[in-house]
Amino acid sequence: MTVQTTGKVVLGVTGGIAAYKACELSRFLTKWGHNVAVILTENAQEFVTPLTFSTLTNNDVITGMFDSITNTEHIDIAEEADLIVVAPATANVIGKVANGIADDMLTTVIMATKAPVIFCPAMNVNMYENPIVQGNIAKLKKHGCFFEEPAEGELACGVIGMGRMAEPAEILAAVNDIFAGDIINRGIKTDLEGLKVMVTAGPTREAIDTVRYITNFSTGKMGFAIARRAKARGADVLLITGPSSLIPPSGVETIRVISAADMKIVVNERFEEIDVVIKAAAVADVTPKNKSDHKLKKEECGDAIKLGRTDDILKGLGEIKGDKILVGFAAETRDLMENATRKLKDKNLDMIVINDVSSKNAGFGTDTNEVKIIDINGNVDSPPLMMKEGVAELILDKVRELWRAKCR
Numbered sequence: 001m002t003v004q005t006t007g008k009v010v011l012g013v014t015g016g017i018a019a020y021k022a023c024e025l026s027r028f029l030t031k032w033g034h035n036v037a038v039i040l041t042e043n044a045q046e047f048v049t050p051l052t053f054s055t056l057t058n059n060d061v062i063t064g065m066f067d068s069i070t071n072t073e074h075i076d077i078a079e080e081a082d083l084i085v086v087a088p089a090t091a092n093v094i095g096k097v098a099n100g101i102a103d104d105m106l107t108t109v110i111m112a113t114k115a116p117v118i119f120c121p122a123m124n125v126n127m128y129e130n131p132i133v134q135g136n137i138a139k140l141k142k143h144g145c146f147f148e149e150p151a152e153g154e155l156a157c158g159v160i161g162m163g164r165m166a167e168p169a170e171i172l173a174a175v176n177d178i179f180a181g182d183i184i185n186r187g188i189k190t191d192l193e194g195l196k197v198m199v200t201a202g203p204t205r206e207a208i209d210t211v212r213y214i215t216n217f218s219t220g221k222m223g224f225a226i227a228r229r230a231k232a233r234g235a236d237v238l239l240i241t242g243p244s245s246l247i248p249p250s251g252v253e254t255i256r257v258i259s260a261a262d263m264k265i266v267v268n269e270r271f272e273e274i275d276v277v278i279k280a281a282a283v284a285d286v287t288p289k290n291k292s293d294h295k296l297k298k299e300e301c302g303d304a305i306k307l308g309r310t311d312d313i314l315k316g317l318g319e320i321k322g323d324k325i326l327v328g329f330a331a332e333t334r335d336l337m338e339n340a341t342r343k344l345k346d347k348n349l350d351m352i353v354i355n356d357v358s359s360k361n362a363g364f365g366t367d368t369n370e371v372k373i374i375d376i377n378g379n380v381d382s383p384p385l386m387m388k389e390g391v392a393e394l395i396l397d398k399v400r401e402l403w404r405a406k407c408r
């Protein structure tokens with residue numbers, strides 16, 4: 001699968017609360033290399049400003065039907081677009097397009113284009129479940145439009161239910177799938193179907209006493225991206241994550257743990273049922289030997305905290321792995337290749353992904369990553385800096401190859 005094809009993306013933003021998420025989406029699309037033209041509906045401008053989008057995309061933003069310099073700008077945009085994304089898509093815009101209404105710039109461009117259109121609905125659950133809205137969605141799907149389905153969760157109106165817009169990273173992945181020629185399979189992609197994938201993510205927290213702990217800078221972004229993409233490609237995904245503020249991808253079984261010891265217990269309990277383990281978590285290497293059951297006085301802290309090693313979860317799995325595929329991550333700052341190659345052998349892994357955590361725009365907390373991937377056959381891949389979603393796709397492509405080779 002090609003993950004880096006880019007093109008002209010028209011991002012239509014409509015008048016819903018989730019318009020704020022479209023700002024991040026425009027940034028993601030631009031960072032990926034797409035040329036992004038934003039069209040804001042009149043109502044969207046009640047929520048977000050053109051200035052935000054012009055700054056994030058380095059392009060002018062279109063805000064009205066009749067304020068353009070050429071009379072036929074709507075046709076030019078419609079013809080130049082490689083893809084149109086409507087995010088958020090209100091019930092209103094879905095209804096209008098489904099019924100052939102073109103009464104503003106966005107709906108007119110959609111009507112005039114031959115490019116694929118992805119709608120990313122976001123609305124209150126009652127609106128989303130309204131049979132009229134569902135009928136309009138079904139109609140648009142029948143006409144070949146794509147939908148990045150909303151997730152269940154707490155909505156801006158305070159209600160829990162379906163209607164929360166897909167995360168910007170998921171929408172970016174949908175866009176890239178379409179650029180990669182994966183239009184037919186979009187949404188029902190099956191190349192990992194039948195595979196049970198365990199992904200670990202995030203940091204762990206090692207308690208010193210009842211109020212203090214040791215941790216690291218991991219946020220879980222890489223592991224969550226892998227879980228999301230594995231799910232999108234049809235795998236049955238179990239995500240085991242340390243403390244992270246990220247929202248788990250919908251449809252992924254997620255277990256939250258705190259410490260390295262907790263993570264080990266859950267990973268080992270579920271290992272038997274899994275085909276592929278991808279250990280992207282930054283598990284603490286050390287933990288306080290004696291956790292105090294009360295808050296230590298500050299004078300006590302220096303001498304009281306003695307550190308011991310945590311168990312190496314991945315190494316333990318390597319010893320009992322059988323036919324399973326094991327993928328490890330190495331966060332290194334020095335001698336990347338030597339250290340990672342040694343880990344691959346010592347831990348009996350099938351593949352290791354090396355993060356240079358000292359490099360700019362890669363490693364902990366960033367949206368992008370620059371990795372090297374070494375597999376059991378000695379193949380080394382050095383993809384360029386790319387979004388973590390793209391790195392996730394590459395890792396999963398390699399996992400699929402290794403799995404197929406094992407099944408032969």
Ligand SMILES: Cc1cc2nc3c(=O)[nH]c(=O)nc-3n(C[C@H](O)[C@H](O)[C@H](O)COP(=O)(O)O)c2cc1C
Pocket residue numbers: 013014015016017018041042043044089090091092093122123124127
């Ligand atoms: C505070 C506020 C939040 C809204 N959020 C949504 C929403 O999330 N989804 C939706 O479909 N409509 C939402 N609406 C209603 C739309 O703004 C309204 O239907 C409007 O006509 C949409 O116009 P547009 O589709 O041209 O942008 C909201 C309205 C208000 C006042």
